[in-house]
Amino acid sequence: MADSGMLLNFDIGDAPLKKQVKFTGGRWRDRVHAQRSARKNREGPVGASDVNATPLSNDRRDRTVTETHHDYDERPTKRLKTFGDSSGRYDTNGTAARTGGNAPTRPGGITSRLFTSNPTPRTVFGEPAEETEPAKPSNAPLTNEAENFHALGLSWRIAQHLSSKLEMKAPTSIQKNTIPLLVKEDSDAFLQAETGSGKTLAYLLPIVQRIMALSCHEDGTSTGTKIHRDSGLFAIVLAPTRELCKQIAAVLDKVLRFAPWIVSTTVIGGESKKSEKARLRKGVNILIATPGRLADHLDNTKVLDVGTVRWLILDEGDRLMEMGFENELKSIVGKIREEKLKETNKEGVTLGALPQRRVTVLCSATMKMNVQKLGEISLQDAIHITASKSDNDANDTTETNDAVFSAPSQLKQTYVVVPGKLRLVTLIAFLKSAFARKGSVMKAIVFISCADSVDFHFELLRSSPSKSDDTSLIKDTVADAAYITSPANPNINLLKLHGSLQQPVRTATLASFQDSKDPCVLITTDIASRGLDVPAVELVIEYDPAFSVDDHVHRIGRTARAGRPGKAALFLQPGCEEGYIDLLKSATPLAPQSFDATLQKGFVTPITLPKSGDSTDPQTLTSDRQSPNSRAEALQLHLEQRLLASASASASEKEGNSSGNSNANNNHNNNNKSNKLLDAARQAFRSHVRAYATHVRDERVYFDITQLHLGHAAKSFALREAPGGIGGGPSRRTFKAGHHHQKQSSGGGGQKRSGGGGGDSDREDDGAAADEDAAKRMRMKMRAVMSAASEFNIG
Numbered sequence: 059m060a061d062s063g064m065l066l067n068f069d070i071g072d073a074p075l076k077k078q079v080k081f082t083g084g085r086w087r088d089r090v091h092a093q094r095s096a097r098k099n100r101e102g103p104v105g106a107s108d109v110n111a112t113p114l115s116n117d118r119r120d121r122t123v124t125e126t127h128h129d130y131d132e133r134p135t136k137r138l139k140t141f142g143d144s145s146g147r148y149d150t151n152g153t154a155a156r157t158g159g160n161a162p163t164r165p166g167g168i169t170s171r172l173f174t175s176n177p178t179p180r181t182v183f184g185e186p187a188e189e190t191e192p193a194k195p196s197n198a199p200l201t202n203e204a205e206n207f208h209a210l211g212l213s214w215r216i217a218q219h220l221s222s223k224l225e226m227k228a229p230t231s232i233q234k235n236t237i238p239l240l241v242k243e244d245s246d247a248f249l250q251a252e253t254g255s256g257k258t259l260a261y262l263l264p265i266v267q268r269i270m271a272l273s274c275h276e277d278g279t280s281t282g283t284k285i286h287r288d289s290g291l292f293a294i295v296l297a298p299t300r301e302l303c304k305q306i307a308a309v310l311d312k313v314l315r316f317a318p319w320i321v322s323t324t325v326i327g328g329e330s331k332k333s334e335k336a337r338l339r340k341g342v343n344i345l346i347a348t349p350g351r352l353a354d355h356l357d358n359t360k361v362l363d364v365g366t367v368r369w370l371i372l373d374e375g376d377r378l379m380e381m382g383f384e385n386e387l388k389s390i391v392g393k394i395r396e397e398k399l400k401e402t403n404k405e406g407v408t409l410g411a412l413p414q415r416r417v418t419v420l421c422s423a424t425m426k427m428n429v430q431k432l433g434e435i436s437l438q439d440a441i442h443i444t445a446s447k448s449d450n451d452a453n454d455t456t457e458t459n460d461a462v463f464s465a466p467s468q469l470k471q472t473y474v475v476v477p478g479k480l481r482l483v484t485l486i487a488f489l490k491s492a493f494a495r496k497g498s499v500m501k502a503i504v505f506i507s508c509a510d511s512v513d514f515h516f517e518l519l520r521s522s523p524s525k526s527d528d529t530s531l532i533k534d535t536v537a538d539a540a541y542i543t544s545p546a547n548p549n550i551n552l553l554k555l556h557g558s559l560q561q562p563v564r565t566a567t568l569a570s571f572q573d574s575k576d577p578c579v580l581i582t583t584d585i586a587s588r589g590l591d592v593p594a595v596e597l598v599i600e601y602d603p604a605f606s607v608d609d610h611v612h613r614i615g616r617t618a619r620a621g622r623p624g625k626a627a628l629f630l631q632p633g634c635e636e637g638y639i640d641l642l643k644s645a646t647p648l649a650p651q652s653f654d655a656t657l658q659k660g661f662v663t664p665i666t667l668p669k670s671g672d673s674t675d676p677q678t679l680t681s682d683r684q685s686p687n688s689r690a691e692a693l694q695l696h697l698e699q700r701l702l703a704s705a706s707a708s709a710s711e712k713e714g715n716s717s718g719n720s721n722a723n724n725n726h727n728n729n730n731k732s733n734k735l736l737d738a739a740r741q742a743f744r745s746h747v748r749a750y751a752t753h754v755r756d757e758r759v760y761f762d763i764t765q766l767h768l769g770h771a772a773k774s775f776a777l778r779e780a781p782g783g784i785g786g787g788p789s790r791r792t793f794k795a796g797h798h799h800q801k802q803s804s805g806g807g808g809q810k811r812s813g814g815g816g817g818d819s820d821r822e823d824d825g826a827a828a829d830e831d832a833a834k835r836m837r838m839k840m841r842a843v844m845s846a847a848s849e850f851n852i853g
């Protein structure tokens with residue numbers, strides 16, 4: 059078996075070793091070199107010819123015949139080496155074939171070991187730090203008693219509603235700095251604050267306050283004017299994804315419960331345009347939309363009158379630009395400006411309480427080039443508002459940008475240095491230890507670079523029977539997390555989310571994650587990195603690092619929201635990736651954690667899988683006597699075997715079919731499923747590698763595709779070797795193509811990620827029927843950026 063670049067162990071029992079060893083995999087130069095060395099050894103001085111004469115490891119059956127020396131300063135080279143782990147750092151306890159109850163036992167079977175030939179991290183791991191008190195939250199509501207919403211200029215009714223119904227007694231800093239300005243002044247604003255700091259209410263509350271002021275005086279008495287849904291469209295909120303739009307709409311609905319005559323709605327694509335038109339015809343005061351769908355309605359829905367529109371809010375401005383909405387945004391801003399501002403509505407009601415000019419509010423956590431461009435398109439004399447201050451120059455952001463764009467200070471961050479081969483088992487160990495105690499973590503998000511990889515990891519880690527009936531929208535996206543459950547925590551849900559799922563499935567899956575009372579692990583692409591507000595998320599794992607530092611901060615910002623505690627862990631491989639830590643200028647430093655410490659914690663008890671299918675007993679994978687590392691090996695082998703079994707099952711099914719064997723039909727579903735798993739692993743691997751090549755240019759020095767060990771990476775997809783189409787000639791060409799195009803297009807990170815992360819169809823998040831044009835243009839752009847776009851489900 060070829061095991062490109064990996065350490066091979068031959069389980070040879072007591073039989074003498076064959077002297078002739080065939081070298082396969084890796085570069086041809088390495089193979090020739092290894093053959094020569096082997097020959098030299100055979101023909102060399104007495105003793106050297108006999109592989110048994112070299113010093114033995116603890117167990118002779120653990121003989122390593124070839125090994126890849128992987129060092130982060132150079133490409134791995136193959137050389138002949140005789141025995142196991144030279145570092146002696148790990149307790150390998152014999153071969154995995156013997157340690158794992160279910161490990162392969164085929165005579166002469168080849169297994170690749172996890173704990174040998176791994177590059178040595180340069181990170182120095184100290185003793186695990188004592189649990190310290192988390193830092194004072196930086197995005198929490200203010201605690202000073204004098205701070206309340208009424209003091210900011212909101213009416214008593216709103217303040218009381220927030221306090222009694224939404225349990226929000228005091229504003230956050232960004233709300234304190236934004237609300238008075240937007241309530242009293244009519245100037246454009248650029249809102250910049252860290253994740254989870256309450257930006258949504260910071261812009262929504264002043265809008266509600268001023269619309270309320272049309273019908274109520276400050277003391278609550280009526281002005282004599284009645285506002286209802288047909289009184290005019292006053293505000294438009296644009297957000298990059300449908301999920302975000304729905305979330306903003308949900309927040310607004312809660313706020314408007316005390317004023318149900320003010321009506322809001324969403325137009326977001328993925329839903330019937332006809333019913334959207336019908337809602338617009340009935341009348342709406344606040345509209346929440348994705349840019350593609352709004353641009354479409356502005357072109358085609360005559361009833362949509364923007365003459366009364368006073369506010370245009372651009373939420374997640376940087377993401378709007380990254381997703382390629384620049385043209386739609388230009389067109390929307392142009393159309394609204396073209397329309398003369400109406401001082402009265404169609405009923406002749408004077409709109410004096412509303413701003414006397416059009417106000418645009420741009421929200422973004424960063425002030426990147428693309429946000430500045432969006433500012434140029436949309437803002438006029440904007441005030442720059444941050445959590446710590448507001449000033450009159452939205453262009454002068456140099457001092458505040460770094461401070462603003464950091465993680466919340468109470469967020470505890472770690473990074474785990476994990477060699478490529480060990481990534482999968484370390485992820486499982488990390489999750490197992492996080493969920494080991496009931497109530498220790500309620501919800502966790504695992505970020506993965508691309509949709510194919512999300513699909514694979516979901517299929518691999520779920521238990522086979524679906525949690526829901528066949529007709530349920532979430533039958534293929536929510537399951538039991540078979541490999542993470544423990545006796546203490548037996549009901550953990552596993553969910554997946556990415557942009558290639560149908561919109562109703564996405565919505566239902568997200569709702570299931572939000573509403574679940576059971577612990578949950580959501581495996582997702584960057585589609586969930588922006589704006590998603592699920593307060594019970596306590597842990598974020600970046601299994602694949604983000605494609606840019608900005609995305610990293612957004613991802614980890616899904617936890618530690620509004621002053622709550624949270625933990626984030628970043629997986630990095632030894633070598634150049636470790637340098638990435640220097641780049642993460644975070645308010646809180648990241649504590650290093652070694653993978654072996656993670657394995658020790660995660661596999662402290664034997665690994666048992668819950669009963670599945672028709673089996674009545676839990677499946678015992680490992681025993682009491684094993685060490686955590688042996689359990690990790692056994693688990694890896696079990697996962698690899700599931701994939702291998704699928705290949706042979708599929709082959710025998712074909713045979714059975716050709717000989718008319720009826721059993722084959724009976725097994726069809728199972729085989730088909732497992733075969734799908736092997737295919738999914740290969741597809742995921744390819745997409746993962748290509749996504750790896752698309753980190754933003756400035757950060758590619760840390761995520762250098764030429765340093766990525768493909769054999770080791772394959773292992774983390776439970777594959778024993780890198781599948782074809784990647785690695786050798788063609789894939790090298792692909793990488794180069796990726797780099798080349800990226801260079802041309804990245805422009806300071808603007809058009810980043812030709813694949814992966816947002817590189818799956820998350821980018822065309824607004825892409826239902828009405829947004830098809832925009833989506834098509836985006837797809838073409840993406841195809842131009844990267845020839846392998848289909849790997850990321852862009853097409």
Ligand SMILES: Nc1ncnc2c1ncn2[C@@H]1O[C@H](COP(=O)(O)OP(=O)(O)OP(=O)(O)O)[C@@H](O)[C@H]1O
Binds near residue numbers: 225226233588
């Ligand atoms: N004054 C407040 N008191 C208590 N909780 C609040 C307050 N304001 C907002 N929140 C809560 O804080 C959470 C985060 O709010 P929001 O989603 O608006 O943050 P954000 O700044 O937009 O974050 P992101 O940049 O990640 O999108 C929400 O759950 C919201 O209900």
